[in-house]
Amino acid sequence: xxxxxxxxxxxxxxxxxxxxxxxxxxxxxxxxxxxxxxxxxxxxxxxxxxxxxxxxxxxxxxxxxxxxxxxxxxxxxxxxxxxxxxxxxxxxxxxxxxxxxxxxxxxxxxxx
Amino acid sequence: xxxxxxxxxxxxxxxxxxxxxxxxxxxxxxxxxxxxxxxxxxxxxxxxxxxxxxxxxxxxxxxxxxxxxxxxxxxxxxxxxxxxxxxxxxxxxxxxxxxxxxxxxxxxxxxxx
Numbered sequence: 001x002x003x004x005x006x007x008x009x010x011x012x013x014x015x016x017x018x019x020x021x022x023x024x025x026x027x028x029x030x031x032x033x034x035x036x037x038x039x040x041x042x043x044x045x046x047x048x049x050x051x052x053x054x055x056x057x058x059x060x061x062x063x064x065x066x067x068x069x070x071x072x073x074x075x076x077x078x079x080x081x082x083x084x085x086x087x088x089x090x091x092x093x094x095x096x097x098x099x100x101x102x103x104x105x106x107x108x109x110x111x112x
Numbered sequence: 113x114x115x116x117x118x119x120x121x122x123x124x125x126x127x128x129x130x131x132x133x134x135x136x137x138x139x140x141x142x143x144x145x146x147x148x149x150x151x152x153x154x155x156x157x158x159x160x161x162x163x164x165x166x167x168x169x170x171x172x173x174x175x176x177x178x179x180x181x182x183x184x185x186x187x188x189x190x191x192x193x194x195x196x197x198x199x200x201x202x203x204x205x206x207x208x209x210x211x212x213x214x215x216x217x218x219x220x221x222x223x224x225x
Contacts, residue, residue: 034213043116043202043216044155087155098210099145099168102155 003027003090009107012082018075020106022088025069032091033064034100035073037084037108044087047073078110114139116205116217124223130191133220137184137205143167144186145214146178149200158201161186162209190222198224 012018036044055062061074087105146158157170161180178188206212
């Protein structure tokens with residue numbers, strides 16, 4: 001079972017910041033939070049990941065709360081091409097190995 | 113650097129047949145994971161290979177199997193296909209297993225008639 005919960009859908013105006021929330025209240029101290037997105041029928045695209053500190057790269061910023069029970073992915077200037085399903089994932093350790101457990105994700109629609 | 117490649121991209125089979133899908137990881141990546149994506153179940157983990165050994169397996173029947181070659185390329189096989197096996201099969205690679213970022217290929221879309 002997924003260890004994260006996300007809103008089913010969100011809308012954002014083109015050029016504005018898109019803030020996608022994620023709850024992961026059962027996260028363990030050494031588990032990373034990963035964000036991927038999937039544009040219709042393509043393979044998921046890696047966006048960013050973090051453990052405790054906020055992270056930023058050329059695609060997005062990741063804000064993780066101090067208690068690590070939730071995080072927010074920020075796309076600073078959303079474009080139409082950012083319309084996709086965004087997955088917030090906590091890696092699960094199983095049998096000494098780790099795997100990605102995907103939830104339903106958030107369908108982000110960027111409107112012109 | 114080239115990304116993860118998967119072949120074929122599309123496939124149509126009939127019930128009872130078997131199918132083999134191929135995945136070539138990013139150069140230098142030695143860990144390969146497979147996922148199945150369906151509208152009803154979403155993205156589900158199938159198995160992970162590293163150094164030609166299966167390290168982890170999801171909750172799928174024994175009809176689903178895989179292997180990895182010495183060059184890190186991987187194949188997955190589904191025998192006795194069922195209608196419910198129609199899905200997008202995704203392969204992801206990383207340099208090593210564990211806490212390494214996985215990069216996904218475009219997927220193979222399988223339709224079982």
